[in-house]
Amino acid sequence: MRFVIIGADAAGMSAASRAKRNKPDLNVTVFEQSRDVSYSA
């Protein structure tokens, strides 16, 4: 299954990390428009 996330800040990276941790074979892609990620998560 392909899980796509738009936005790599608190909500997006919390979701990406959690989904991958609990289902390691999940295909997780995150698109982030800026160069920075997750500065408040």
Place this chain on the structure above:
Amino acid sequence: MVRQARVFREKQGIDLKTGHRVEALDLEEKGGKGSTLEGEDFEFTYDKLLIATGSRANMPDLPGVHLPGVFAVKSLEDGRRIKKFLVEGPVKKAVIIGMGYIALEMCEGLRSRGIEVGMVKPGPVFIPWMHRELAQVVLEELETKGVAVYPGHEIKYIEGGKEGLKVVCADMELDGGTVFLGVGVSPCSELAEKAGLELGPSQSVAVDRFLMTSDRDIYAAGDCADAYHLVTGKKTWIPLALRANRAGWAAADNVIGGKVALRGVAGTAVFKVFDVQVARTGLSVKEAEDAGYEPAEAVIQSRSRAHGHPGSTGIRVQILGDRKTGRLLGAQMVGKEGVAHRINAAAVALQAKMTVEEFSQSDLAYAPPFGPTWDPLLTAANQVLKRM
């Protein structure tokens, strides 16, 4: 905290693509497209999608907001640019437009660099959601620390001035080497809106308790999405960090087959203005009236430590209860210590839907270094009970 993108890629196996802006979604085809910072187009498909596009700083509709030296305060990149500008100036005076918590938090950083600060906004009331007696404590702290506060001045435009820039109001002018815009945030919901997803309060993306949008394969979480209010049970938009993290977790759990429902938010918030802690949870008087309650209010003054204990400072508490149902509706607090975490007792009571009477019987902690025998929240609850 910033975590490097490669940590997510290498240690967690997450395919993180920075510099990729998604511009359109196709709900029927379950896909989307966008472009990179290098100008290349890309496309993707999904089985499940999470929209976590966040919020952006509001830009007031004023001539001059795009002049060099005028900054919104939102992203890490904004912070880097501001720091560079302050040092290179060097900036001696700053003007802040707006008096919300981001604007208030800016003051301390600027004053610690020896920069003079003036704050201005068109609305006449300083921190309008707060009881006047509590707001006065915050105002006096700002003035003690050398911040000039000018509520109630209609702002006309920003232009060049003797310090570099000048904020021109209908009845006064403020000079500064830089101007900060702290006039709130809005959800980045355009992508969801264009795709035809339902929107909620303040144009945020509408989600149910499972974080699902109006499309069953698309979730939304964080500052871009709405939430249920724990007190009113109605949809609200209060974008704060804990909710964003928690909603991200819940959305992930639900994407991989779980069934996690979130209860909602109480609007619990805390911030620091120099040496004063400011905290709130639940509804203000106006919010309570707008939601159809009949609020009874009490404001008390208590202490951060037992009477006579060295270092004891004042704490002011406002508590709100509903005359019709007896229910606790909200609490606000200011003081130099013992405020930030004390508010959490009231936040939990709101979630438990306690009456003020039930809350007033809570067995709260006491030892002389940490508060009076009757915790300030209990004293306030006892007072508001008499008015209900």
